[in-house]
Amino acid sequence: MIKLIKNGEIYSPDYLGRKDILIVGDRIGYIKENIDVPNDFVDIEVIDAENQLVVPGFIDSHVHIVGGGGEGSYKTRTPEIQLTDITKGGVTTIIGVLGTDGTTRTMSNLLAKARGLEEEGISCWVHTGSYQVPVRTVTGSIQDDIILIDKIIGVGEIAISDHRSSQPTVADIAKLAAEARVGGILSGKGGIINIHMGSGERRFDYLEEIVENTEIPITQFLPTHVARNEELLEAAIRYGQKGGFLDLTTSTTKQFSDDDITKCSRALRELLDNNVNINNITFSSDGQGSLPKFDDKGKFIKLGIGKVTSLYKEVRDAILDENIPIQDALKVITVNPANILKLDGKGYIDEDYDADIVLIDKESLNIKTVIARGKVMIDNGETLVKGTFEE
Incomplete structure (x- = not known):
């Protein structure tokens, strides 16, 4: 029930220096310069974080937790994600989404x-809906889904x-945003609309038109895959x-796309160099989603x-290859x-x-230990907790 992380350098993600962290149950109880283990007290698990960075557990805001795809017919439907597919990457919080397939992948699947x-x-x-408009919800209403179902926090993708989209109009997207906003x-809740950006030439036109011609703020949208080309x-x-x-989507590679994809770490550098606010940028993995490749005829x-x-x-590449400060690079997957x-x-x-915490080796910047809601999932590279059906 009680854990003590000692001797680590804390990035909150802002740098806090060398401090100790006391975890009580699933929460962070205290952060002090030094916390000693008292004599004749209950057992306290001490985790030595010497020569390690102590950072918040990572948040992946776009994961196809029930699988995705099917663009190559039924046999190409990707499988459901497993717990260690997530925790081995230091991720302790995820947002589940559907995707292209809103028929055989349902909101009931997603919630379960x-x-x-x-x-x-x-x-x-999770977010309610999929690629398609009108959105297939649980209750019959986007607003009701967000208000009445604890796990539903937004709409998308x-x-x-x-x-592959249902070719919604500007008016269609504006109505979705209005429902999501009021529900939020x-x-x-956030009431965000997670927008899948394809490679078509309209790009951000729809979103900009909505912002210019309605009262819906630009911050109601979270467009993803924005470094597609x-x-x-x-x-x-x-x-x-x-x-x-x-x-920015970290899974997408040129091997599985016809687009001239910009590597996420490099794209982050370009955004920052062009005075885009670091606080407005996120990374997500598109984990367990399909990465289909089509020819110039759409086959x-x-x-x-x-x-x-x-x-x-x-x-990690943003820190090592693009010289982005650790605290800034961490922000895109934490705060x-x-x-x-x-x-x-x-x-x-x-x-x-x-108490969602990741310990990272100070020299290599490799993940060492992962703690989710106070429970050690990965300990010094060894998986301690596996999913129900994982061997």
């Missing part, structure tokens, strides 16, 4: 899987500018300079699968998604926050 992952030890919420306001990234820079949120060629472990890899999605108790190392 989210609750199952929570039973196994991590935190999980809704596809635009993509040959009335429930204290150079033209889209350039449009994303302009959108970000106006105050819009931007999500399916081959398929890959997204990995949650790609999330921290790109953050930023927590603030944008209104995830209370997440994203920071602070007293009375959830």
Whole structure:
């Protein structure tokens, strides 16, 4: 029940220096310069974090937890994600989404899987809907889903500018945003619309038109896959300079795309160099989603699968290869998604926050230990907790 992390350098993600952290149950109880273990007291598990960085557990805001895909027919439907697919990447909180397939992958599946992952030890919420418009909800209403169902915090991923989308109009997207916004306001949730950005030439046109011609703020949208190609990234820079949120996808590779994809760590550097606010940028993995490749006629060629472990890899590359300060690089997978999605108790190392903590080797920046809600999932590289059906 009680754990003490000693001798680590804390990034909250802002640098706090060398401090000790006392974990009581699933929460952070105290952060002090030095915490001694008292004599003749209850057993306290001491974790020595010497030569390690102590950082918040990572948040992956776009994961296909019930699988995705099917673009190459039924046999290409990707399988459900397993617990260690998540925790090995230092991720302690995820947001589940559907995707292209809103027929054989349903909201009931999504909610059940989210609750199952929570039973196994991590935190999980979901968005209502899939690529398609009209959105297939649980209650029949986006607003009701967000207000009445605890696990539903937003809408998405809704596809635009993509040959697989249902080709919604500007008015369609505006109505979705209005419902999500009111649902979020009335429930204290983010009410964000997660927008799948395809490679079509419309890019951010729809979102910018809504912001210009309605009362819906630009911060109601979280467009993802925005480094899909150079033209889209350039449009994303302009959108970000106006105050819009931007999500970079860490799983996508040129091997499984016809687009000229910009590596996430490099794209982050470009956004920052062009004065996009670091607080408005997130990374997500698209984990367990399909990575289909089509030819120039739209014919399916081959398929890959997204990995949650790609999330921290790109953050690490941003630090080592792009010289982005550790505290800034960490923000895109900790405080930023927590603030944008209104995830209370997440994203920071602070007293009375959830005890979601990752220990990273100071020299190699490799993940060593992962703690989710106060429970050690990975200990010095060894998996201690596996999913129900994992060997």
